[in-house]
Each structure stands twice: as structure tokens, then as C-alpha cells.
Amino acid sequence: MKRLALALIPGLVLAGCAAGGTARPTRTAFVPIPTGTLGLEGVIGQNARGLVARLGTPVADLIEGNARKLQFASGTCVLDAYLYPKGSAEPVVTxxxxxxxxxxxxxxxxxxxxxxxxxxxxK
Structure with missing residues (x-):
């Protein structure tokens, strides 16, 4: 039994050396985008007509159930505005x-x- 244990020790030592040292993948840092409403006061709460008057003609107008998405685009960015009704009122940007x-x-x-x-x- 002692011989068997002595014979296994070098193999266990080598196996321990081979298993270690693997590098963990690095992750890029998450950069949170502020979700406050500063600068959005004239848009949040607008109905579709008010939004179109403020931002122009949308490039997409999608309706799903009682929700509506208006998408606006410029050379700089794309904005998705989601409108939902509150009770029986007209849908507004939420x-x-x-x-x-x-x-x-x-x-x-x-x-x-x-x-x-x-x-x-x-422009």
C-alpha cells in the first residue's frame, strides 16, 4: 500500500501543476448611461402630435396593442419614443x-x- 501511495505522489504533483495558471478572460467596464429626465421635459409626456411637431416626421411608426413606438433619426442619432396610455387617455411618451x-x-x-x-x- 505504501508503494502504491509513493508511486502516485509524483503523478498528483504534476497534475496539480498542469491544472493551475489559466488566465480568466477580462471584461470591459460597464459604462452606465444616465437615465434622468433633465433635458427631456418637453418630450416626456407628449402625445404623438406634440412629438411630431417638436421632432419632425418619424422614420418609423409601430403600434402593438395599446403601445406605440415612434422612431426619429438624424445624422447624429436615432431616438425611439415609446407612448403608452394611462387609463383611457391618449398615449403619451413614457x-x-x-x-x-x-x-x-x-x-x-x-x-x-x-x-x-x-x-x-x-443639420
Missing amino acids: YLDARQGDGSPVDRASCVSALQMKARGG
């Missing part, structure tokens, strides 16, 4: 999502500002 053309996140208020400038005839 949430906004913004991104750059390549899908990268962008500040929502900056995107709203760029869309408003475009709607007024700017």
Missing part, C-alpha cells in the same frame, strides 16, 4: 431610448436636441 447610427449609446437629451435642430431646418 420612455425614450437613444443611440448613435452604429448602435453605440448616446445621451438622450443630446439626441432630442439634435432632432429638434433638424426639425427646425438645421
Whole structure:
């Protein structure tokens, strides 16, 4: 029995050396996008007509059940405005999502500002 134990020790030592030392993959840091409403006061709570008057003609208008999504785009960003009714009232914007053309996140208020400038005839 002692011989068997002595014969196994070198193998166990080598197995322990081979198993260690694997590097863990690194993760990129998560960068949170602010979700406050500063700069969005004129958009949050708007109905579809008010939103179109402020941002121009949407590039997409989707309705699913009682929810509606209006999508606006400029050379700078894409803005998705989600409108939901409260009770029997007309649907209003309750949430906004913004991104750059390549899908990268962008500040929502900056995107709203760029869309408003475009709607007024700017670039």
C-alpha cells in the first residue's frame, strides 16, 4: 500500500501543476448611461402630435396593442419614443431610448436636441 501511495505522489504533483495558471478572460467596464429626465421635459409626456411637431416626421411608426413606438433619426442619432396610455387617455411618451447610427449609446437629451435642430431646418 505504501508503494502504491509513493508511486502516485509524483503523478498528483504534476497534475496539480498542469491544472493551475489559466488566465480568466477580462471584461470591459460597464459604462452606465444616465437615465434622468433633465433635458427631456418637453418630450416626456407628449402625445404623438406634440412629438411630431417638436421632432419632425418619424422614420418609423409601430403600434402593438395599446403601445406605440415612434422612431426619429438624424445624422447624429436615432431616438425611439415609446407612448403608452394611462387609463383611457391618449398615449403619451413614457420612455425614450437613444443611440448613435452604429448602435453605440448616446445621451438622450443630446439626441432630442439634435432632432429638434433638424426639425427646425438645421443639420
